[in-house]
Amino acid sequence: MRVLFLGAGSAATIYGLTPLATAARNAGHQVMMAAPRNVLPDIAALGLTPFSVTSTPIPHFRTRDRAGNPVTVPDNAVEGRLFTGGWFGRLAAASLEPLLELAEDWRPDLVVGGTLTYAAPLLAHRLQVPYVRHAWDIKDFDGIDPGADRELRPELDALGLDRLPDPDLFVDVSPPSLRPAGAPPAQLMRWTPVNQQREVEPWMYTRGERRRVVVTGGSRGLNFDFVKAMVEKVSALGVEVVVAAPEELAAKLRDQLDGVRAGWIPLDVVAPTSDLIVHHAGGVTSLTALHFGVPQLAVMESQDSASHGAALDRVADLGAGRTLYPAEFTAERVGAACRDLLENPSYVRQARALSEEMAALPSPSEVVGALERLVA
Structure with a gap:
């Protein structure tokens, strides 16, 4: 089985996905982790195979729209969540074509995307393979996804979709007591701390x-x-x-x-x-x-x-x-x-x-x- 994991532009997102990716590799499956180029050294240092989805610096997606015009971070929580979905949507739009090119030669049987890696459901839909959404922390995504739907309207229209596809499975690392009311059904998983190491004293x-x-x-x-x-x-x-x-x-x-x-x-x-x-x-x-x-x-x-x-x-x-x-x-x-x-x-x-x-x-x-x- 080939499993493609999708992270985002910070090492924390890579750390969140690594335990399951490593477990899949240790079970004998082929595993690759795709993410922006700036975190590829983190992926490689953790013993996983990295693939670059974009060389564009991550702050660009947060501070610029697709045309390169400056955007302003909202000053309230509701708009802030939509804004987060929007800039992660721009990252997804930039990632999709490189991922499709990868799939021409290395076609995954399964796509596992971190919480806000919206290229994952788009890619899985195009390839007609299962999509797993993997929480990389305890933060919920209520109110964020609609911002990605809005930003990714051109990509969704091209696929004949009204909104981003639901996952076939949601892996949640939150203990039951911390899951919010109305949280979607999930495969719960034990959190395993991961971070870069150094010689200890x-x-x-x-x-x-x-x-x-x-x-x-x-x-x-x-x-x-x-x-x-x-x-x-x-x-x-x-x-x-x-x-x-x-x-x-x-x-x-x-x-x-x-x-x-x-x-x-x-x-x-x-x-x-x-x-x-x-x-x-x-x-x-x-x-x-x-x-x-x-x-x-x-x-x-x-x-x-x-x-x-x-x-x-x-x-x-x-x-x-x-x-x-x-x-x-x-x-x-x-x-x-x-x-x-x-x-x-x-x-x-x-x-x-x-x-x-x-x-x-x-x-x-x-x-x-x-x-x-x-x-x-």
Whole structure:
């Protein structure tokens, strides 16, 4: 069986798809992962075969329409979700022709697309093969798909479709307690943390004398000033601060902040030794914290990220973390939220309860059987 996985333009999307892709390969199937060229090194480093769908920088799709005209990020959540669907739709439109060319020589029996990789259902429909939608985090896509339908109207019309095709199977990595009301039927799968590795040092996998707080802006590092501000506000609590960030950003932090450990630190190694993870509302980071039963504080940098806040609000509602929206990003609020999360043991209990719930879900190797049945 040939299985084509489709990721998007950040390493996080690749990490989310890797456990199932690796399980399919280990089961003896041929596996290829297609994505924008900027993340091909991430795919290759994880031992999978990469294929480039576009060399256009990902920010281009977010900031420009198809004609190259500038677009503006909306300032409200509803329009923000439609906007997200729109720019992922533009990425899909640019990806479709290279994928069809690939399929002429390497025809997949099954297409597995990450949550917002809208080229996947279009390609599967053209090839008349099953399509699997694979959640790469806990963020729901309610209100996003219509933006992609609108952006991809030319492609849908050419295929005689009113909207994007529904998947033949939806693989969801959310524990049942975090699935939103009205969530579509799904094949649930255990979340497996994946990230790029480096040689570890003893302090990464052992606890020190002080409580440890990990601060991260994700695999891309995001805005330097945003990450620096989070580090400064957390450091004031007298805890050990570890910053997981790309080396370029980490070097700037080490130059400007004394006594802060910063660098490309594998989150799956340092998370089990941590008391709190403060992050940029990243879906992969959030799931990794939950996997290890660590409380979390999700800080929304912008309205664009806040449009995905509902999923992280559910984590907060279950008592496993807290969220702060852009207007709440002040030194006082961050400090108060971190103190609460560190001092109230109920957050640890709830985070560990979700961790146990996740551990009971089917493994990626078990879910490969569901893929095989689709093709059979």
